[in-house]
Amino acid sequence: MKISWFALYNLIISLWVGGIASFTFNVTPAIFRSFGRDLAGKIVGELFPGYFLYNLVLAALALPLFFIVAGDLSKTAYWLSFFLLTIALIINVFIALKLHPDAVKVKQAVTSFEREPPDSPMRKRFAKLHAVSAVLNLLLLADGIALLVISSIMKR
Numbered sequence: 001m002k003i004s005w006f007a008l009y010n011l012i013i014s015l016w017v018g019g020i021a022s023f024t025f026n027v028t029p030a031i032f033r034s035f036g037r038d039l040a041g042k043i044v045g046e047l048f049p050g051y052f053l054y055n056l057v058l059a060a061l062a063l064p065l066f067f068i069v070a071g072d073l074s075k076t077a078y079w080l081s082f083f084l085l086t087i088a089l090i091i092n093v094f095i096a097l098k099l100h101p102d103a104v105k106v107k108q109a110v111t112s113f114e115r116e117p118p119d120s121p122m123r124k125r126f127a128k129l130h131a132v133s134a135v136l137n138l139l140l141l142a143d144g145i146a147l148l149v150i151s152s153i154m155k156r
Contacts, residue, residue: 009065010151016058017144023051024137037113045107052100055140056092062147063089070154077150084150088143091136099136103129 027047032040063085070078106129109122116123 005065006069006151009062009069010148012058012062012065013144013147013151016055016062017141017148019051019054019058020137020141020144023047024141041107041113045104048100052092052096056089056096059085059088059092075154077154081147081150081154084143084147088140091140091143095133095136099129099133103133 028044031043034040035043066081066085070081103126106122106126110116110120110126113123118124118127
């Protein structure tokens with residue numbers, strides 16, 4: 001029975017890593033290559049709530065599944081995985097409940113990213129929020145990859 005729970009845990013982490021990688025390196029760049037900055041930003045902005053919810057749900061599912069599949073609690077792999085899952089859940093909650101809503105408010109104050117000067121106060125504020133979001137997104141990707149690597153060690 002534990003093997004099926006382990007497979008589900010790995011599937012969730014794989015969906016997490018694949019979802020972030022696909023959205024970050026395929027979907028978003030394709031949208032920005034295909035449309036003007038304002039329209040691309042609007043399209044991606046419509047996708048973000050679902051994307052952030054997707055990541056949050058996967059992290060929230062992974063943590064309890066981890067407790068089901070975790071073996072020896074004294075191993076470093078156990079504590080590292082627990083730490084990475086907890087950090088991912090905290091980051092996802094922060095993004096979904098604080099960072100993204102703040103970025104939406106600031107973005108609404110920018111009339112046009114194509115016409116408004118880059119040094120306008122709201123564009124600067126949005127750029128900072130976007131940078132934090134991008135860093136956290138890459139951190140979540142690295143977190144998920146690390147969890148997959150550790151999972152293969154735990155399986156042994």
